Amino acid sequence: MSRLELRGIAKRYGAVDALAGADLTVPSGALLAVLGPSGCGKTTLLRCVAGFERLDAGEIAVDGRTVAGPGVHTPPERRHIVIVPQEGALFPHLSVRDNVGYGLSREERRSDRVEEVLTLVGLSGYGDRMPHHLSGGQQQRVAVARALAPRPSVILLDEPFSALDAALRTELRRDVRAALRADGATGILVTHDQGEALSVADQVAVMREGRVLQSGPAVEVYRAPADAWVAAFVGEAVFLRAGNGVRPVTGGTALSTALGPITVAELPGGTGDLTVMVRPEQIRVTTASAGPAVTATAIGHDFHGHDATVTLHLADGTRITARVPGHAVPVTVGATVGVQVEGVCRAWRDRA
Structure with a gap:
């Protein structure tokens, strides 16, 4: 060796x-x-x-x-x-x-x-x-x-x-x-x-x-x-702007985004705007009646066998992609669904 x-x-x-x-x-x-x-x-x-x-x-x-x-x-x-x-x-x-x-x-x-x-x-x-x-x-x-x-x-x-x-x-x-x-x-x-x-x-x-x-x-x-x-x-990614809401939570810091509060392990230093990266498999899609923090409209569903991708429009017009298990019940295009982010994400600051 x-x-x-x-x-x-x-x-x-x-x-x-x-x-x-x-x-x-x-x-x-x-x-x-x-x-x-x-x-x-x-x-x-x-x-x-x-x-x-x-x-x-x-x-x-x-x-x-x-x-x-x-x-x-x-x-x-x-x-x-x-x-x-x-x-x-x-x-x-x-x-x-x-x-x-x-x-x-x-x-x-x-x-x-x-x-x-x-x-x-x-x-x-x-x-x-x-x-x-x-x-x-x-x-x-x-x-x-x-x-x-x-x-x-x-x-x-x-x-x-x-x-x-x-x-x-x-x-x-x-x-x-x-x-x-x-x-x-x-x-x-x-x-x-x-x-x-x-x-x-x-x-x-x-x-x-x-x-x-x-x-x-x-x-x-x-x-x-x-x-x-x-x-x-290296893989697919969803990028979201973070708002002014920043609060400490267990395991990191919660940032306010169009997908609701998202936890990041480390808050980057500096003064530029914050961008949060979410992997599509971290986005959980539920029924709107499940009481999620954020709702979205499904505009596309692509089945790949082992998994599927769901294209969603958030209320503010942001377009995102979620990755769900292939065995899950297909999301109906045009339906209103709930979305939540699971796990810890990554954040960067734009150069001021």
Whole structure:
């Protein structure tokens, strides 16, 4: 297991700052998912860590050993860092066993390492098969096994599940995560899928315009985003202006909003206007006769199977979205319902 540190790394392509002073730390044995919109620098970050690109500034260290920095550029083959691309890129003329053992020494190939990693990725007994006899998901499993085989310091996964259908993607990413954990591998997963990042990674980093805006445990990034942009990018969010009513309550401070009193864990300092973020699943929809603090008009209901989203108009004209269980009785469009916010929310102040 190895600790990976990125300190202020920068990479420019002409006038474009692909990376503009990005900082990241991946603890030993952890999997960190990097999220961000297209062009934010995710792939460039991976290429710099792998050694395919030279840094213009900053430093990359593995277990305290600098592999990239001022006057230092360790070539890719000496970094002991491997990458799994979107497509497995297997050698079509080699068997599964030979693909997995390709980067191993002759002695290592004679050991049980190839079978060990094939078992980790759920392909025990597949060693003699050829790549064209495998499904897309199985080929990706072989690619992960090949990356794990030489016991790299760091494994990089560049959207390895994006070409697979939803059900297979869910199964594969769960099994791959288990394989990485069983082998003690330190990894970075680049993905555009927020759900994938939150469900599979130990930590999540959110990038924008070449910088890391926030990095931390997945639950922390989701529940306590650094700012409104991160909140909206990592999941869905409802933003409400807070009025002048502020009072202390158990577990935080209650703010007056169009959705009634909302508890925030911490009241931000400063003098600017307050904005409160509510996740849609925190909004409870009830019958109007249940006596809630606030009523709303349902203007839309979208069923997704495991859950449903209800679009609501509040009395002041604010439009919000609530997420309710899929088994709940569908809300009739045009009906008046009650709405309440459950749990603790997040608040920010606008700059004065």
